[in-house]
Amino acid sequence: MNIKDKTVSDSKTIMTEMIMPNDTNPLGNLMGGNLMRWMDIAAGVCAAKHAEAHVVTAAVDHVSFDLPIKLGNVITITAQITRAFNSSMEVYVEVQVAEITGANPRKSNHAYFSFVALNESNLKPTKVHKISPQNKIEWDRYNAATRRRELRLVLSGRLKPEEAKEIKEIFSN
Ligand SMILES: CC(C)(COP(=O)(O)OP(=O)(O)OC[C@H]1O[C@@H](n2cnc3c(N)ncnc32)[C@H](O)[C@@H]1OP(=O)(O)O)[C@@H](O)C(=O)NCCC(=O)NCCS
Secondary structure (H helix, E strand, O other): OOOOOEOOOOOOEEEEEEOOHHHEOOOOEEOHHHHHHHHHHHHHHHHHHHHOOEEEEEEEEOOOOOOOOEOOOEEEEEEEEEEEOOOEEEEEEEEEEEOOOOOOOEEEEEEEEEEEEEOOOOOOEOOOOOEOOOOHHHHHHHHHHHHHHHHHHHHOOOOOHHHOHHHHHHHHO
């Protein structure tokens, strides 16, 4: 495969769902686990499109549930790659909720998902395209992605705290 740079918009993925009775908890709000499943699907489609390969979810960080989402609301989940490393990619997922009429749109959630691309023949991690940011928001997410990566690798025991250079710099300044 030709590993050329790709843009965020090459793989941007948007998913819409209407909240039905089966999606809710006893209070009539969307169950958090159902929302996380949809976020994982949207982010996975985005990552697979970027990688042009099968991907697996390696980590999920910073999921917050800021607003209750009600039966009959419509949610729009937008997934965008922030940065690609060697075989792994970070995907920013944002959820907007609105009435069925489109009225009162507001942000309800966001999270960062990490995916690893796998080679189809041996199911081992495989190299992915780099990201070429095109505007300030994309550059900001791209630059901050290395800090988030260090933090999640330290927390998962894959990186020694003393090797986390960017995080160390934040705390020493
Ligand atoms: C994710 C997985 C493929 C990593 O495999 P591995 O043999 O540990 O691979 P490596 O150590 O070579 O790491 C490969 C990449 O994964 C990244 N990675 C591994 N664990 C990670 C974690 N917890 N968080 C973020 N990235 C992680 C590494 O940083 C590396 O990224 P890079 O290539 O961009 O530098 C493996 O752990 C796996 O298959 N996990 C299960 C995935 C799954 O089934 N998900 C669905 C769960 S319901």
